[in-house]
Amino acid sequence: MAVLAVIVPVAIATLLAMALMWPDKPRSAASERLTEVTGTILAIELKPCPKAAPGIPGQEAPPADPARCGDARVELTSGGEKGRGVTAPLPSGPGTQTFKAGDDVILIEVTDAPDGIPYQLSDHQRSNALWIIGAAFALAVVAFGRWRGVTALVGLAITFVLLLQFLIPAILAGSPPLLAAIVCAAAIMLVVLYLTHGFSMTTSIAVVGTIASLALTGLLATAALDLAHLSGLTDESALNLDLSSGINGQGLLLAAIIIGALGVLDDVTVTQAYTVNELAQANPSYRFRQLYKAAARVGRAHIASVINTIILAYAGASLPLLLLLSVSQQPLGDVLTAPAIATEIVRSVAGTLGLIAAVPITTALASLALTRADDEPAETPHEHVDVDAFA
Incomplete structure (x- = not known):
């Protein structure tokens, strides 16, 4: 009941916010559209x-x-x-x-x-190639995941629809980027997690853990950007949006951090919730402390690998910029404090701290819920959700 007391208000608030913020027509800068043919x-x-024209002096x-x-x-x-x-x-x-x-x-x-x-x-013109690549991806997911793979693909489609039909138009229509990102992330989380993993106590715990971790990530990112005096206008795209559409660069950066963190947070929270569930089934005598300690060890190993994944992902996305700064032969201190690199550092740190917090939050919630469920006299002892029921 405590879990539902959190999820139901969040779901209602998300639906109301989406209804109020859904844009009729996005605001856009006036521009002449070029005619393309194939x-x-x-x-x-x-x-x-x-x-060749003269290059850089010297x-x-x-x-x-x-x-x-x-x-x-x-x-x-x-x-x-x-x-x-x-x-x-x-x-x-x-x-x-x-x-x-x-x-x-x-x-x-x-x-x-x-x-x-x-x-x-x-x-x-690469549409045919992309259709082939997409079909190969879908076949691989369905072949390995079976019915759960199908639901994962449907969830992916819903994610793209919400991003393209709600988040981007809402920001272009003048909605605060951070608020639009929070609403969109909540909608994606509620729909995709339940669609992919089914309606169960374990999934609900993962949802609550994701909500708490995402809120913490947003607070940490806001504080870090203010502390470092970063405006978010670090590339030509953000600058053009600020000049042509008046979109706040810092708010847009915060929105990007929220959406980016959600993609990894749901992986961590679902893994932790199901890890606790499996441990409870394998060791029916485990109480809260034992479940928490065992699942936390799994979470620490998971976080250690995910942190490296996040840093490498940001480094790969910023590789051209890193090469350009290297060619300029600036001192390391100047490179790290440059707005573009400092923004990526803040983005990485805020996302990572949110991930670290997700492990103890979700593990504690799952351990508490499962041990309390076992103590209920009206229920069959150790009656847990079969995690393969939707496979």
């Missing part, structure tokens, strides 16, 4: 590359890639001129892709082009 490259005609500009200089003959496969063959110059700027005959591509239709070239090569 096509297939028939042939590539390479040409001599123009002389450094010689890298030579242009000969495979990126020339024109592509493309047959359009969509748009008003479908079936027509057109010529488009190969993009030759830094970081552009290399194209070859037979590639499916995306072109931008340029109206009133000053150079008289109506189409520009933009990108590879």
Whole structure:
């Protein structure tokens, strides 16, 4: 009953908040949408590359890639001129892709082009490849997880719907990013955890543990950002959103921390809740203290590996920035205190502290609930949820 006393008000508050915050039409900056069409490259005609522009003072500009200089003959496969063959110059700027005959591509239709070239090569058309990759992922999940794998895929779809149809439009419509993220995270947690793991006391304990840990993560992240005087405007995307749509950068960063932490928190809380349940079934004589100590040992091992996972994930996402700072040969102290790196440090620390707190919170809740359930005279002794009932 104590668990339901927490979950029911949270669920009602989440539904009310989503109903009030659901945007009718997101606010967006006025911009002219480019017309895109698809096509297939028939042939590539390479040409001599123009002389490279001067690079960084004191450094010689890298030579242009000969495979990126020339024109592509493309047959359009969509748009008003479908079936027509057109010529488009190969993009030759830094970081552009290399194209070859037979590639499916995306072109931008340029109206009133000053150079008289109506189409520009933009990108590879990779929808078919992504469908194949997605199908392979879904088959692997279902083959291994069976019915639980199916529910996990449905939960993943619901997560994407809530992120794309509620969180992002709500932020663009002017809702506070942190509040929108909290509401979205609560909705994802309630729907996905119960859908994936079933309605049981063990899942409910995991939900309560996630709520408490997520709230602590948000408080720690807010305090850390204020203490470090970080605005959240560390990249071009956040700056553009602040200038064009007036979206608070710090609030957006807090929202990102909340959503990112949820993805790992539910893993930790579910694992701990089910670990306590399994220990209680395997050792019916265990009381609260014994259950807590045994499950906490599992939790410590889990957290040790998850912490390394989080740090490596953030380091991988920031690798280009780390390389750029390394090339600039700045002192280590200046690198660590730069806004971009300091933001990632705060993001990692806040998320990690939330994860660490999730283990004792969820373990204590599960141990207390299971030992109290065993003490109820009206119930069959050691009657627990079968964790494989939904497999």
